[in-house]
Amino acid sequence: MIRIIYGKKGSGKTKKIIDAANEAVKSSTGELVFIDDDNRYMYDLRHEIRFVNATEYDVSSPDTFMGFICGILAGNYDMKQLFIDGFLRLVKSEMADLEPFFVKLEDITHRHGVDVVISASAKDDTVPEFLKKYIVD
DSSP states (O other), rough: OOEEEEOOTTTTTTHHHHHHHOOOOOOOOSSEEEEEEESSTGGGGTTTTTEEGGGGHHHHHHHHHHHHHHHHHHHOOTEEEEEEEEEEHHHTOGGGGGGHHHHHHHHHHHHHHHHHEEEEOOOOSSSOGGGGTEEEO
């Protein structure tokens, strides 16, 4: 399952995703991974959550980010949840252009039984149609 916390900059998306990750530790039966574009929130996460700074791995497009996610899945066979903060800063694309990425992400995470929570900043109140099924409050 993919869930997206989507809203304007400064609307509390990062706090929500950190809280969700920390809460997931209590009930998860597998590994949890939190991906971000810097180390700023590393110490806000419980120590059981594996933190990864994606900028250390030259992630710079939707395709390289998909490869990065596949590598993490391959290296963590018992991974159950993946949290991605600052998604659009990592893929360096507009949300409206990312439908093929989400089709691939849904397929790969479904096959591996991994739930994904993503935070992404919106430039305006317009939500691409393909994204509406993933958005949570």
